[in-house]
Amino acid sequence: MASLWEYANPRKFMGTSGALLPWVSYGAGACLVVGLFWGFFFTPDDYRQGSTVKIIYLHVPAALMAINAWFMMLVASLIWIVRRHHVSALAAKAAAPIGAVMTVIALLTGAIWGQPMWGTWWAWDPRLTSFLILFLFYLGYIALWSAIENDDTAADLTSVLCLVGSVFAVLSRYAVNFWNQGLHQGASLSLDKEENVADVFYLPLLVCIAGFVLLFLALVLLRTRTEIRARRTRALLARERMA
């Protein structure tokens, strides 16, 4: 029976991901184009926020992916530590810069949104602050990957860092909550709550979120494939030098 672990084999992974990549990419492109156009041009302005509300179509999906990218890295690191599948370690490595960029997008769009709404680009609000801290965690993780020459050592060390960092990231989130009261509103999208955003905004937002998820997947697959190819090239070069 086919299991998920078959994709630990790089050849198998390359085959499947190569077949999957165009579909995921086109899906991401289609969802983003439809979602963003729908959101920007075919939804009404908010009665209080005017047209600035439309930043939500970039801000919320980016923020969501910023956190989920770290979560994906955590799972991939765990798989690497427990089962030592190289593809998993490389996927974690591939996801980090994407997550960092998502964090930056969330912070920047948040600043652009905050300027007209709160009258300030930046406030030391718990959510904003914890995102900034998350960004620092991404930077540390990427820096550690690039500082170590031996690939396996780097994978080991970064996955331990990812585990410890996750605990501290959650801890910081609650510590920051304790430290300052927030300007930022609570969650506006949850499955079990009545007070979600209105349906006119909700549907295009869902399409945008789907687009960001697919975009993230496509980028991770692409970058993982690149890493695998780079590693194969290095192995080939080393073999040639030996011969």
Add this chain to the structure above:
Amino acid sequence: MIALLLRDLRLAVRAGGGFGLGLAFFLIVTVLVPFGVGPQSELLARIAPGILWLGALLACLLSLDRIFALEWEDGSLDLLATSPLPLEGIAAIKALAHWLTSALPLVAAAPALGLLLSLPQGGYLWLMVSLLAGTPALSVIGAFGAALTVGIKRGGLLLSLLVLPLYVPTLIFGAEVARRGAEGLNPITPLLLLAGITCGTIALLPFASAAVLRINLR
């Protein structure tokens, strides 16, 4: 283990450098702050707890890369790893030695520097208590960071990049205890949270440090 601890303490005292350097750094940071923000004593009194905590944290950070670096270079870390002592114990002892040599002098010096920043009367006790409760966490987290970067040449900057985000919760609660103490509020809640973080890191992080050391020594 005690022999290892004594050896580390002796090395720190006799080899010079690390022992006094952190203290001097703490002093300089504190002296520079009034030049930066102005000499008004109300303003200084208000920011004193935060500045002192930040100064202590940075001074701690300064000496972190010495925890494992020397042993790594001369190979005695390999000897320690092959000794019957568990590596977890070695990591914990190293963190303890760092705390005794680097952090404890800072705690002792903090009230004198608080005087320079005109810290309010009631603040001294809680500043000391918060530093005593919080700096062990700084040392243990720092030892983890040092173990992580021990194999990297010129890893000092990377070490700070890795360790500083991990210091956030400790700093928040520690500075909060000191601030509430200085303003005469009840500092018990953040103090308990700070102590919780310290106990948790002491209990768990030596295992992570040892795992990382094992990878680096491979």
